[in-house]
Amino acid sequence: MKLNSKTAVDYFIGDHIAYNIMVKPAGPRCNLNCTYCYYLEKKNLYKDDNISLMPESVLEKFIKQYIQSQTAPVISFVWQGGEPMLAGLKFFQTAVEYQKYYAAGRRIINSFQTNGTLINENWCKFFKQHNFLIGISIDGPEKIHDYYRRNIHGANTWHKVMKGIRLLQDHNVDFNTLTVINDHNSDYPLEIYSFLKSIGSNYQQYIPIVEQAATDEDFFPLSLVSPDYRGNTSITDWSVSPQKFGDFYIKIFDQWVKNDVGSVFVQIFDVMLANWIGEPGGLCIFDKTCGNAAVIECNGDLYSCDHYVYPENLLGNILNEPLLEMMLSKKQQEFGMHKRNALPDFCLNCDYLNVCNGECPKNRISTTPGGEKGLNYLCSGLKNLFKHVAPYMNFMANELRNKRAPANVMAWAKDK
Numbered sequence: 001m002k003l004n005s006k007t008a009v010d011y012f013i014g015d016h017i018a019y020n021i022m023v024k025p026a027g028p029r030c031n032l033n034c035t036y037c038y039y040l041e042k043k044n045l046y047k048d049d050n051i052s053l054m055p056e057s058v059l060e061k062f063i064k065q066y067i068q069s070q071t072a073p074v075i076s077f078v079w080q081g082g083e084p085m086l087a088g089l090k091f092f093q094t095a096v097e098y099q100k101y102y103a104a105g106r107r108i109i110n111s112f113q114t115n116g117t118l119i120n121e122n123w124c125k126f127f128k129q130h131n132f133l134i135g136i137s138i139d140g141p142e143k144i145h146d147y148y149r150r151n152i153h154g155a156n157t158w159h160k161v162m163k164g165i166r167l168l169q170d171h172n173v174d175f176n177t178l179t180v181i182n183d184h185n186s187d188y189p190l191e192i193y194s195f196l197k198s199i200g201s202n203y204q205q206y207i208p209i210v211e212q213a214a215t216d217e218d219f220f221p222l223s224l225v226s227p228d229y230r231g232n233t234s235i236t237d238w239s240v241s242p243q244k245f246g247d248f249y250i251k252i253f254d255q256w257v258k259n260d261v262g263s264v265f266v267q268i269f270d271v272m273l274a275n276w277i278g279e280p281g282g283l284c285i286f287d288k289t290c291g292n293a294a295v296i297e298c299n300g301d302l303y304s305c306d307h308y309v310y311p312e313n314l315l316g317n318i319l320n321e322p323l324l325e326m327m328l329s330k331k332q333q334e335f336g337m338h339k340r341n342a343l344p345d346f347c348l349n350c351d352y353l354n355v356c357n358g359e360c361p362k363n364r365i366s367t368t369p370g371g372e373k374g375l376n377y378l379c380s381g382l383k384n385l386f387k388h389v390a391p392y393m394n395f396m397a398n399e400l401r402n403k404r405a406p407a408n409v410m411a412w413a414k415d416k
Helices: 040-045 056-066 088-103 121-129 160-171 188-200 243-260 267-276 322-329 331-342 379-401 406-414
Strands: 020-023 074-079 105-112 133-135 175-182 205-209 212-214 231-234 295-296 301-305 315-316 373-375
Touching: 020 056, 040 175, 056 074, 056 088, 056 322, 074 088, 088 105, 105 175, 105 188, 121 133, 121 160, 133 160, 175 188, 175 243, 205 212, 205 243, 205 267, 243 379, 267 315, 301 322, 315 322, 379 406
Parallel strands: 020 074, 020 295, 074 105, 105 133, 133 175, 175 205
Antiparallel strands: 212 231, 295 301, 301 315
Protein backbone atom coordinates (compact mmCIF):
# COMPACT_ATOMS: atom_id res chain seq x y z
CA MET A 1 0.00 0.00 0.00
CA LYS A 2 1.49 3.34 -1.06
CA LEU A 3 0.63 6.66 0.50
CA ASN A 4 0.66 10.18 -0.86
CA SER A 5 3.48 11.76 1.11
CA LYS A 6 1.85 15.20 0.96
CA THR A 7 -1.30 14.17 2.75
CA ALA A 8 -0.52 11.06 4.76
CA VAL A 9 1.17 10.37 8.02
CA ASP A 10 4.76 9.36 7.35
CA TYR A 11 4.97 5.70 8.28
CA PHE A 12 8.18 5.13 6.35
CA ILE A 13 11.75 5.04 7.54
CA GLY A 14 13.90 4.93 4.42
CA ASP A 15 12.46 2.14 2.30
CA HIS A 16 10.78 0.43 5.24
CA ILE A 17 7.25 0.46 6.59
CA ALA A 18 7.58 0.98 10.33
CA TYR A 19 5.18 2.05 13.04
CA ASN A 20 4.71 1.58 16.76
CA ILE A 21 1.94 0.09 18.84
CA MET A 22 1.87 0.34 22.61
CA VAL A 23 0.31 -2.82 24.06
CA LYS A 24 -1.91 -2.80 27.16
CA PRO A 25 -2.11 -6.53 28.00
CA ALA A 26 -3.96 -5.95 31.28
CA GLY A 27 -5.73 -2.83 30.09
CA PRO A 28 -5.92 0.00 32.64
CA ARG A 29 -5.72 -2.37 35.63
CA CYS A 30 -3.05 -1.42 38.13
CA ASN A 31 -2.01 -2.28 41.68
CA LEU A 32 -1.28 1.42 42.27
CA ASN A 33 -3.69 4.30 42.50
CA CYS A 34 -1.52 7.26 41.58
CA THR A 35 -3.42 10.50 42.05
CA TYR A 36 -2.46 11.92 38.68
CA CYS A 37 -2.94 8.77 36.56
CA TYR A 38 -4.95 9.55 33.44
CA TYR A 39 -5.36 5.89 32.50
CA LEU A 40 -7.07 4.29 35.48
CA GLU A 41 -10.48 5.65 34.56
CA LYS A 42 -10.28 4.06 31.10
CA LYS A 43 -11.70 0.95 32.77
CA ASN A 44 -15.06 2.73 32.54
CA LEU A 45 -14.92 2.22 28.77
CA TYR A 46 -14.76 -1.55 29.26
CA LYS A 47 -16.73 -2.19 32.43
CA ASP A 48 -19.27 -4.35 30.55
CA ASP A 49 -16.68 -6.48 28.72
CA ASN A 50 -15.38 -8.47 31.69
CA ILE A 51 -11.98 -8.68 30.00
CA SER A 52 -9.03 -8.07 32.30
CA LEU A 53 -6.34 -9.88 30.30
CA MET A 54 -5.64 -9.91 26.58
CA PRO A 55 -6.94 -13.25 25.26
CA GLU A 56 -4.36 -15.44 23.57
CA SER A 57 -6.29 -15.19 20.29
CA VAL A 58 -5.84 -11.39 20.34
CA LEU A 59 -2.22 -11.68 21.43
CA GLU A 60 -1.28 -14.03 18.60
CA LYS A 61 -3.14 -12.06 15.96
CA PHE A 62 -1.52 -8.84 17.10
CA ILE A 63 2.02 -10.24 17.15
CA LYS A 64 1.59 -11.89 13.77
CA GLN A 65 0.18 -8.80 12.06
CA TYR A 66 2.49 -6.36 13.81
CA ILE A 67 5.56 -8.22 12.57
CA GLN A 68 4.32 -9.19 9.12
CA SER A 69 2.93 -5.75 8.24
CA GLN A 70 6.30 -4.04 8.76
CA THR A 71 9.39 -4.33 6.59
CA ALA A 72 11.95 -2.88 8.98
CA PRO A 73 14.69 -5.30 10.11
CA VAL A 74 13.99 -4.55 13.78
CA ILE A 75 10.52 -4.81 15.30
CA SER A 76 9.96 -3.11 18.65
CA PHE A 77 7.28 -4.19 21.11
CA VAL A 78 6.28 -1.81 23.91
CA TRP A 79 4.33 -3.31 26.83
CA GLN A 80 2.58 -0.92 29.17
CA GLY A 81 -0.49 -0.44 31.32
CA GLY A 82 -1.99 0.12 33.79
CA GLU A 83 0.50 -2.32 35.15
CA PRO A 84 1.54 -4.92 32.53
CA MET A 85 2.93 -7.31 35.15
CA LEU A 86 -0.67 -8.01 36.21
CA ALA A 87 -0.94 -10.02 32.99
CA GLY A 88 1.38 -12.57 34.58
CA LEU A 89 4.70 -14.09 33.63
CA LYS A 90 3.07 -16.89 31.63
CA PHE A 91 1.43 -14.33 29.34
CA PHE A 92 4.78 -12.84 28.39
CA GLN A 93 6.41 -16.24 28.01
CA THR A 94 3.68 -17.01 25.49
CA ALA A 95 4.20 -13.63 23.80
CA VAL A 96 7.91 -14.30 23.34
CA GLU A 97 7.19 -17.68 21.79
CA TYR A 98 4.82 -16.10 19.27
CA GLN A 99 7.44 -13.44 18.50
CA LYS A 100 10.00 -16.14 17.73
CA TYR A 101 7.53 -18.07 15.60
CA TYR A 102 6.56 -15.09 13.42
CA ALA A 103 9.90 -13.24 13.41
CA ALA A 104 11.04 -14.60 10.01
CA GLY A 105 14.58 -13.44 10.55
CA ARG A 106 13.71 -10.04 11.95
CA ARG A 107 15.26 -8.89 15.20
CA ILE A 108 12.68 -8.48 17.97
CA ILE A 109 13.20 -6.12 20.88
CA ASN A 110 10.93 -5.64 23.89
CA SER A 111 10.55 -2.73 26.28
CA PHE A 112 8.41 -2.94 29.36
CA GLN A 113 7.11 -0.01 31.44
CA THR A 114 6.30 -0.90 35.03
CA ASN A 115 5.82 0.69 38.43
CA GLY A 116 8.38 -1.84 39.68
CA THR A 117 6.55 -2.98 42.79
CA LEU A 118 5.86 -6.54 41.56
CA ILE A 119 9.35 -7.39 40.31
CA ASN A 120 10.79 -10.62 41.73
CA GLU A 121 13.53 -13.13 40.92
CA ASN A 122 11.48 -15.00 38.31
CA TRP A 123 10.59 -11.82 36.43
CA CYS A 124 14.23 -10.72 36.46
CA LYS A 125 15.41 -14.05 35.06
CA PHE A 126 12.84 -13.77 32.28
CA PHE A 127 13.77 -10.16 31.48
CA LYS A 128 17.46 -11.04 31.33
CA GLN A 129 16.97 -14.19 29.25
CA HIS A 130 14.98 -12.30 26.61
CA ASN A 131 16.85 -8.96 26.79
CA PHE A 132 13.88 -6.86 27.87
CA LEU A 133 14.56 -3.18 28.49
CA ILE A 134 12.69 -2.16 31.63
CA GLY A 135 11.31 1.29 32.23
CA ILE A 136 10.74 2.05 35.90
CA SER A 137 8.21 4.72 36.85
CA ILE A 138 9.67 6.65 39.79
CA ASP A 139 9.13 10.27 40.73
CA GLY A 140 12.20 10.89 42.88
CA PRO A 141 13.41 10.23 46.43
CA GLU A 142 11.05 8.64 48.94
CA LYS A 143 9.01 11.60 50.16
CA ILE A 144 8.70 13.09 46.69
CA HIS A 145 7.76 9.79 45.05
CA ASP A 146 5.23 8.77 47.68
CA TYR A 147 3.41 12.09 47.55
CA TYR A 148 1.26 10.87 44.64
CA ARG A 149 2.38 7.31 43.87
CA ARG A 150 0.53 5.14 46.37
CA ASN A 151 -1.04 1.71 46.05
CA ILE A 152 -4.75 0.90 45.94
CA HIS A 153 -4.85 0.84 49.75
CA GLY A 154 -3.20 4.25 50.05
CA ALA A 155 0.16 2.87 51.23
CA ASN A 156 3.56 4.19 50.18
CA THR A 157 5.31 2.42 47.29
CA TRP A 158 8.86 3.81 47.12
CA HIS A 159 10.55 1.01 49.08
CA LYS A 160 8.98 -1.66 46.85
CA VAL A 161 10.08 0.22 43.74
CA MET A 162 13.62 0.43 45.06
CA LYS A 163 13.60 -3.29 45.87
CA GLY A 164 12.57 -3.96 42.27
CA ILE A 165 15.40 -1.77 40.96
CA ARG A 166 17.95 -3.58 43.12
CA LEU A 167 16.71 -6.93 41.80
CA LEU A 168 17.09 -5.71 38.22
CA GLN A 169 20.62 -4.58 39.00
CA ASP A 170 21.46 -7.89 40.68
CA HIS A 171 20.41 -9.70 37.49
CA ASN A 172 22.10 -7.19 35.15
CA VAL A 173 18.79 -6.25 33.54
CA ASP A 174 18.95 -2.96 31.64
CA PHE A 175 16.58 -0.31 32.97
CA ASN A 176 15.82 3.35 32.60
CA THR A 177 13.52 5.67 34.50
CA LEU A 178 10.38 7.62 33.72
CA THR A 179 9.49 10.52 35.99
CA VAL A 180 6.23 12.42 35.83
CA ILE A 181 6.63 16.18 36.32
CA ASN A 182 3.69 17.28 38.43
CA ASP A 183 2.72 20.24 40.57
CA HIS A 184 4.59 18.81 43.59
CA ASN A 185 7.87 17.34 42.42
CA SER A 186 8.46 20.19 39.97
CA ASP A 187 9.83 22.09 42.99
CA TYR A 188 12.69 19.59 43.37
CA PRO A 189 14.46 19.15 40.01
CA LEU A 190 18.03 18.89 41.30
CA GLU A 191 17.09 16.51 44.10
CA ILE A 192 15.35 14.26 41.59
CA TYR A 193 18.13 14.39 39.00
CA SER A 194 20.81 13.65 41.60
CA PHE A 195 18.75 10.82 43.07
CA LEU A 196 18.14 9.17 39.71
CA LYS A 197 21.86 9.26 38.94
CA SER A 198 22.60 7.76 42.34
CA ILE A 199 20.42 4.71 41.65
CA GLY A 200 22.11 4.05 38.31
CA SER A 201 19.62 5.63 35.94
CA ASN A 202 21.76 6.81 33.05
CA TYR A 203 18.77 7.22 30.75
CA GLN A 204 16.09 9.50 32.14
CA GLN A 205 12.73 10.35 30.67
CA TYR A 206 10.54 13.07 32.13
CA ILE A 207 6.94 13.66 31.09
CA PRO A 208 4.76 16.58 32.22
CA ILE A 209 1.32 15.83 33.56
CA VAL A 210 -1.22 18.17 31.99
CA GLU A 211 -4.86 17.15 32.30
CA GLN A 212 -8.15 18.96 32.11
CA ALA A 213 -11.23 17.61 33.83
CA ALA A 214 -14.81 18.08 32.75
CA THR A 215 -16.80 20.11 35.25
CA ASP A 216 -20.15 19.28 33.65
CA GLU A 217 -22.06 17.18 36.16
CA ASP A 218 -23.49 14.79 33.57
CA PHE A 219 -20.21 14.02 31.81
CA PHE A 220 -19.55 10.26 31.66
CA PRO A 221 -17.80 7.83 31.50
CA LEU A 222 -14.52 9.78 31.67
CA SER A 223 -13.76 12.84 33.76
CA LEU A 224 -10.40 13.65 32.13
CA VAL A 225 -11.10 14.94 28.65
CA SER A 226 -9.31 15.54 25.36
CA PRO A 227 -8.46 18.97 23.92
CA ASP A 228 -11.43 18.57 21.59
CA TYR A 229 -13.95 18.59 24.44
CA ARG A 230 -16.17 21.64 24.16
CA GLY A 231 -17.80 21.54 27.59
CA ASN A 232 -16.68 23.23 30.78
CA THR A 233 -13.28 22.15 32.09
CA SER A 234 -10.65 22.99 34.66
CA ILE A 235 -6.95 22.13 34.91
CA THR A 236 -6.39 19.41 37.50
CA ASP A 237 -4.65 20.32 40.73
CA TRP A 238 -1.77 17.95 40.05
CA SER A 239 -0.92 19.35 36.61
CA VAL A 240 2.42 21.12 36.40
CA SER A 241 2.34 24.84 35.65
CA PRO A 242 4.10 26.10 32.49
CA GLN A 243 6.54 28.16 34.56
CA LYS A 244 7.49 25.28 36.87
CA PHE A 245 7.79 22.95 33.89
CA GLY A 246 10.30 25.21 32.19
CA ASP A 247 12.26 25.92 35.38
CA PHE A 248 12.42 22.20 36.19
CA TYR A 249 14.16 21.39 32.92
CA ILE A 250 16.39 24.46 33.01
CA LYS A 251 17.83 23.54 36.39
CA ILE A 252 18.48 19.95 35.33
CA PHE A 253 19.97 21.11 32.04
CA ASP A 254 22.47 23.36 33.82
CA GLN A 255 23.74 20.39 35.81
CA TRP A 256 23.74 18.06 32.82
CA VAL A 257 25.48 20.37 30.34
CA LYS A 258 28.38 21.01 32.72
CA ASN A 259 28.88 17.49 34.05
CA ASP A 260 26.99 14.69 32.35
CA VAL A 261 26.83 15.05 28.56
CA GLY A 262 27.64 11.66 27.08
CA SER A 263 27.25 9.78 30.36
CA VAL A 264 23.68 10.59 31.36
CA PHE A 265 21.05 10.69 28.64
CA VAL A 266 18.06 12.90 29.30
CA GLN A 267 15.59 12.16 26.53
CA ILE A 268 14.33 15.67 25.88
CA PHE A 269 17.86 17.10 25.58
CA ASP A 270 18.86 14.48 23.01
CA VAL A 271 15.67 15.09 21.04
CA MET A 272 16.11 18.86 21.16
CA LEU A 273 19.66 18.58 19.84
CA ALA A 274 18.53 16.37 16.96
CA ASN A 275 15.78 18.83 16.03
CA TRP A 276 18.26 21.69 16.40
CA ILE A 277 20.37 20.29 13.56
CA GLY A 278 17.38 19.25 11.47
CA GLU A 279 17.55 15.52 12.14
CA PRO A 280 14.62 13.35 13.29
CA GLY A 281 14.44 13.48 17.06
CA GLY A 282 12.58 10.21 17.46
CA LEU A 283 10.05 11.58 19.94
CA CYS A 284 6.53 12.09 18.63
CA ILE A 285 5.70 15.14 20.74
CA PHE A 286 8.35 17.20 18.93
CA ASP A 287 7.75 15.78 15.44
CA LYS A 288 5.90 17.79 12.80
CA THR A 289 3.15 15.19 12.54
CA CYS A 290 2.09 12.21 14.61
CA GLY A 291 -0.11 9.16 14.14
CA ASN A 292 2.45 6.39 13.74
CA ALA A 293 2.26 5.38 17.40
CA ALA A 294 -1.07 3.87 18.46
CA VAL A 295 -2.24 1.80 21.40
CA ILE A 296 -4.00 -1.55 21.52
CA GLU A 297 -6.22 -2.43 24.47
CA CYS A 298 -6.54 -5.90 25.96
CA ASN A 299 -9.69 -6.70 23.95
CA GLY A 300 -8.03 -5.79 20.63
CA ASP A 301 -9.38 -2.25 20.27
CA LEU A 302 -6.92 0.06 18.54
CA TYR A 303 -6.82 3.78 19.38
CA SER A 304 -4.98 6.61 17.65
CA CYS A 305 -2.65 7.29 20.58
CA ASP A 306 -2.07 6.40 24.22
CA HIS A 307 -3.29 9.87 25.17
CA TYR A 308 -6.37 9.64 22.95
CA VAL A 309 -8.17 6.58 24.27
CA TYR A 310 -11.57 8.12 23.74
CA PRO A 311 -14.54 6.63 21.84
CA GLU A 312 -14.08 9.14 19.02
CA ASN A 313 -10.48 7.99 18.49
CA LEU A 314 -11.24 4.27 18.19
CA LEU A 315 -9.85 2.95 14.89
CA GLY A 316 -11.35 -0.53 15.11
CA ASN A 317 -10.62 -3.93 16.58
CA ILE A 318 -7.89 -6.27 15.38
CA LEU A 319 -10.31 -9.19 15.46
CA ASN A 320 -12.34 -7.49 12.74
CA GLU A 321 -9.90 -5.30 10.79
CA PRO A 322 -6.25 -5.74 9.75
CA LEU A 323 -3.82 -3.77 11.87
CA LEU A 324 -2.04 -2.05 8.98
CA GLU A 325 -5.31 -0.96 7.37
CA MET A 326 -6.33 0.72 10.62
CA MET A 327 -2.94 2.43 10.93
CA LEU A 328 -3.13 3.66 7.32
CA SER A 329 -6.80 4.58 7.50
CA LYS A 330 -7.99 8.04 6.53
CA LYS A 331 -9.06 8.61 10.12
CA GLN A 332 -5.56 7.95 11.44
CA GLN A 333 -3.92 9.97 8.68
CA GLU A 334 -6.12 12.95 9.50
CA PHE A 335 -5.34 12.52 13.20
CA GLY A 336 -1.62 12.61 12.48
CA MET A 337 -1.71 15.55 10.07
CA HIS A 338 -3.93 17.57 12.38
CA LYS A 339 -0.92 18.16 14.61
CA ARG A 340 0.74 20.25 11.91
CA ASN A 341 -2.32 21.65 10.18
CA ALA A 342 -4.00 22.95 13.34
CA LEU A 343 -1.10 25.04 14.60
CA PRO A 344 -2.15 28.64 15.30
CA ASP A 345 -0.33 31.47 13.52
CA PHE A 346 1.30 32.32 16.85
CA CYS A 347 3.17 28.99 16.64
CA LEU A 348 3.89 29.20 12.92
CA ASN A 349 5.71 32.48 13.52
CA CYS A 350 7.67 31.23 16.53
CA ASP A 351 11.48 31.15 16.43
CA TYR A 352 11.42 27.67 17.94
CA LEU A 353 8.84 26.08 15.64
CA ASN A 354 11.31 23.58 14.15
CA VAL A 355 12.37 22.45 17.62
CA CYS A 356 8.95 22.26 19.23
CA ASN A 357 6.38 21.80 16.44
CA GLY A 358 3.66 22.67 18.92
CA GLU A 359 4.63 19.81 21.30
CA CYS A 360 1.92 17.22 22.02
CA PRO A 361 -1.58 17.96 20.66
CA LYS A 362 -3.13 16.71 23.90
CA ASN A 363 -1.68 19.77 25.64
CA ARG A 364 -3.07 22.33 23.17
CA ILE A 365 -5.77 23.60 25.47
CA SER A 366 -4.80 27.28 25.76
CA THR A 367 -5.37 30.33 23.60
CA THR A 368 -2.76 32.62 22.06
CA PRO A 369 -2.39 36.29 23.07
CA GLY A 370 -4.44 37.07 19.97
CA GLY A 371 -7.26 34.75 20.99
CA GLU A 372 -6.48 31.80 18.70
CA LYS A 373 -7.34 28.38 20.06
CA GLY A 374 -4.88 25.50 20.03
CA LEU A 375 -1.91 26.95 21.88
CA ASN A 376 0.05 24.47 23.94
CA TYR A 377 -0.56 24.88 27.66
CA LEU A 378 3.20 24.53 28.26
CA CYS A 379 4.19 27.10 25.64
CA SER A 380 5.67 29.75 27.92
CA GLY A 381 7.71 27.16 29.83
CA LEU A 382 8.96 25.61 26.60
CA LYS A 383 10.00 29.00 25.25
CA ASN A 384 11.92 29.76 28.43
CA LEU A 385 13.66 26.41 28.14
CA PHE A 386 14.54 26.81 24.46
CA LYS A 387 15.86 30.33 24.99
CA HIS A 388 18.01 29.16 27.89
CA VAL A 389 19.56 26.16 26.12
CA ALA A 390 20.06 27.86 22.74
CA PRO A 391 23.76 28.83 23.19
CA TYR A 392 24.65 25.33 24.33
CA MET A 393 22.60 23.64 21.61
CA ASN A 394 24.27 25.85 19.01
CA PHE A 395 27.68 24.87 20.34
CA MET A 396 26.87 21.14 20.32
CA ALA A 397 25.31 21.41 16.86
CA ASN A 398 28.51 23.00 15.58
CA GLU A 399 30.58 20.21 17.14
CA LEU A 400 28.45 17.61 15.39
CA ARG A 401 28.74 19.37 12.04
CA ASN A 402 32.51 19.32 12.41
CA LYS A 403 32.53 15.68 13.48
CA ARG A 404 33.54 16.46 17.04
CA ALA A 405 31.98 15.18 20.25
CA PRO A 406 29.02 17.20 21.63
CA ALA A 407 30.42 16.42 25.09
CA ASN A 408 32.99 19.14 24.43
CA VAL A 409 30.26 21.49 25.52
CA MET A 410 30.97 20.66 29.15
CA ALA A 411 34.33 22.44 29.21
CA TRP A 412 32.86 25.37 27.27
CA ALA A 413 29.83 25.59 29.59
CA LYS A 414 31.95 25.73 32.73
CA ASP A 415 33.61 28.89 31.43
CA LYS A 416 30.27 30.60 30.81
